[in-house]
Amino acid sequence: MLSVVMMAALAAGAQGDVWRDDMSWRGAQAHMSETKDGRFTLTGPFGKRDIAAQGMRVDTASPLFDGLFAMAQDELKQDSVTAIRDGAFDHGQPIPCTCFETGAKWPYVWTRDLSYSIDLGLWKFDPQRSRNGLSFKLSDVRDPSLPQGLYVMQDTGSGGSWPISTDRVVWFLGAQHLLDDKVFADNVYRALNDTLAQDRQYVFDADFGLYRGETSFLDWREQTYPVWTADNVVFIAQSFALSTNVLHYQALQLGAKLAQAHGDGTRAKHYQEQAAALKNAIHAHFWRKDRGMYMSYIGGDGTPYDTYDLLGTALAITSGVAEGDAARIALANYPTWPAGSPVIWPERADQPIYHNRAIWPFVSAYALRAARVVNDPARIAHELRSIMRGAAMSGANMENYELVTQATHVDEGKLSGPVVDSPRQLWSVAAYLDMVSEGVFGLTEDGRIEPKLPASLVPMLFGERESITLRTPDRTITLRRPHALHGDLLVTDTIKQRGTETLVTLKGIDVAALPVRTDAPLYAPAAPDAPSIDKDNKGWRVQADGKVVLYADGQRVGRIDSSTYIAQGAQPPCVSVTRVDEHGIESLHSPAVCGGEPVALGDSWPRSWTAPASGRYRVALRYENNHGSIQTGVTAAVKFLVAHCGNDAPQRVPIVMPHSVGEQLSTYGVITAKAGTACRFELEQGFNMSDLSHFAHYTGGKGGIEGPLNDARIGDLIITPTTGTP
Known part of the structure; x- marks a missing residue:
């Protein structure tokens, strides 16, 4: 007896709405035709695009599916360059690099874009170009007076970059696939140890067991954070993000694996313990039971925020941080719309379309991966169709789309958008390639074949055929449909190897997947004024x-x-x-507004203070950092505030002073002191991205070609009593 899903799929097939040659959406249509020599022609709202025959082919009942795979390969070739450029580096002159550029409108290499793209499978398509790009994002230290090391770069960004944004560890997500080259692997291990140690020193909070910093990829502050962070990103530097913590978990896991391989059992055990503790802390602080979801970020004091993001959710699932029912429920509760899944939810009614009210194909690809982990056929099919539709209707693998219409531009006055939308965006190209190779044919990162194909896609992909095929230069994967169609999800029944061909016969299974959530309200209410x-x-x-x-x-x-x-x-x-x-x-x-009158200590360093009562105290600095705009740069000022209280061991807390608009309060650290104890405070120099040799090429602001800059105008030291540990 056929399942409800299969009956619906077959009914759709009978109506012809199965996306074989044609696709219809909101009154528009895309059509794909194929020639015998492997070329395709795509026509749609954008016009006409001819697609040359490519090195890899898929052979299914859907020329649309097959041709879009060829289009993604064609765009990957266009993104494969021998030089890159950006107006903020080397005065916009070409920089030699046999690597991938980010997209038609972004002809440079950015840490997160490249790393996610490589993790989405580009390492399989061009491993040397992948290594070259990743190596471009490593740097040693140009100031000999600072601790030396090899570090992953945090690109220019919020308030002067790291440690406001701290997702540079995404680099290891891509690098982990390319360790068969010894020289590169040695650099990975060195950079991993140095970068993790530095992040542990500057952005790890022992009270919460979490790493501070901005959400990964969602780096347009007022789109996703409170609007008041547009002019003050200290909150972001103090806060904790789900995605960035999951990336640190994955980096620690890789650290344990590589340390063990290098014969360093002590370091491996250390990383394993840190990873396990971080996993527990993520569950403890980000899981919101009343929503059945992981929050996108929380405040520096643990304040919960009723906001969620798809990338963080998907990474939590694919990394193993979220397991079992938590993983299944978190994905099922994340809302979606007919066109696809938004990268944030709920949306902001006062912000233009970019991260807000938007579908990003690379995030959809990670959601598809997460759906495979939890065996959710409806979500797999939904994300796959979203990736296909966007590429077909726009004639390119675009950077992003508006959520409801999946258009590349919606005119709504000051809220119009997407504000920026680049064709052949690298991680969107990677998303389509991964959706085919892993999402349909089940080719996993370690070379295993584990198809998890929704039965609802059988009419489109198989039609009346017995099998579909993926051909790569070194192997062929053939999926054979079962004789009797039943169940929601097609998985491996038998697998045979015939030379370079892997032949998989599928079988249908019923899964206890939760329904896709389509009833969520679109917008969050506007935030109130401060109390x-x-x-x-x-x-x-x-x-x-x-x-x-x-x-x-x-x-x-x-x-x-x-x-x-x-x-x-x-x-x-x-x-x-x-x-x-x-x-x-x-x-x-x-x-946030704090009660009471804090103690303000001025004048020169060191500064002295006597604790009025035993307890914990927040310490921060009034400062002004006018070395760059809130949006970009590499000159966030980073110091250590060292408290010598009586005969106790010195307490060193990192203090971050992002680019500011006038004078404001820095991030805070917490010290303990006993009643009547005299404390002496000293200020030590820290580290920022301008200290890296790579940024000697930065010509778009301070801290670049003219030398490192890690400073701010510092005023009072502010001391405030605070509550107990979290």
Whole structure:
């Protein structure tokens, strides 16, 4: 007896809506025709595109599916260059590099774009070009007075780059596939040890067991973070992101594997313990039980944010951080729309289309991988169709699409977008290639063949055929449909090797997948203004504009109606508020406001202070860093604040001072002190990206060609009592 899914698929086939030669979407149509010599012609809303015969071929019942695979290979050739350029490096002059450029509008190599693209399979297509690009993103230190090492570069970015953005460890996600070259492998191991050690020193928070920093890839601040971070990214530097922590987990896992291979059992054990602890911390702090999802980021004090991103969710699943029911539920609860899955949810009604209200094919490819992990045929098919549709309707593997229409541009005045949309974007090209090789034919990264093909795709891919085939230069994979179609998901029944051909006979199985979520509201409500907090004889009184949800020191207090009291206490709380709509969706937070009068210590260093009571204290600096814009640069100022309190061991906390708009407060660290103990504070030089030799080529701002720059105008040292450990 046929399953409901299979019956629906066959019914669709009978109606002809199976995307063989043609595809229809919102009144437009794309058509693919094929010639006998392996060439294709694609016509659609964009016009006409001729596609040459390629080195790899797929042979299915769908010329559309096959031709788009050829188109992706053609675009990969266009992205394969011998020189790159960017206006901010070497005055825009070409830089020799036999590598992949990022896209038609991005003719450079960026750490995250390249690394995700290689992980999505480009390492199989051109391993040497992949290694060259990754090697371009490694650097030693140009200042001989600083600790030396080989480091992965964080590209120019938010508030002056690392350590506001800390997802540079994504480099190892790509590099792990290319270790068969000894010279490259040795550099990977060295860079891994040095980069992990540096991140542990500067961005790891022992209280939370997490790494600080911005969400990976989602680096347009006000699109995904509260709008007030547009002019102040200190919150981002202090916060914790799901995706960036999962990437650190994967880097630690690789570190343990490589240390073991190098005969360093002690270091391997150290990395294994760190990875296990990080996995537990991610579950403890990012899982939101009421949503059944992992939050995209949380505040530096652990404040939960009702916001989610698809890449972080997918990486948590594919990395093994999320397992079992948590993985299955998290993906099922992540909302989707007919055109595909948004990279963030909920959307922002006041922001233009880019990361906001958008589908990014490379993220869809990771969601497809996650769906394979949890055996979710409906989600596999949904993400596959989204990747196919976008490429077919635009005649290229575009950078991104608007969420509802899957258009490359929607005119909505100041909210129009996508704001930028590049053809042949490298990770979109990689997404299509991976969707075919792994998503359909099951070719995994270690060379195994593990197809997990939704039964709903059989009419499109097989038609009346008995088999479909992927031909690469060194192997052929043939999938043979089962004699009797049943079940939701087609998996391996038998597998035979005939020379270079792998012949897989499929069988259908029923899976207990949750339905794809299509009923979510699109937007989050707007965030309220900051509350006020004052102390009187009843305690700490918080006042806000209207009905809001109150948070204090990272904990949800509950709903209030314009004002409330927080219990009397010696510790002045830091509070923020959110707004909840009729769907129960919470806005992002207002700016946080802290009660009490902090101690401000000025003048020259060292600075002295006596603890009035035993406990934990936040320490931060008033500063101004005008060395670059909020959007870019490599000159975030990074220092160590060293506290010598009595005879106790010195306490060293990293302090980050991003590019600022006027004077503001830095990130904070936490020290402990006993009542009556005199503490002496000193300031030590830290490290930033301008210290790397690579940025001697940076001509787009300070800290580049004119030399390293890691400084800010520093004012008062601010000391505030704080609550206990998380």
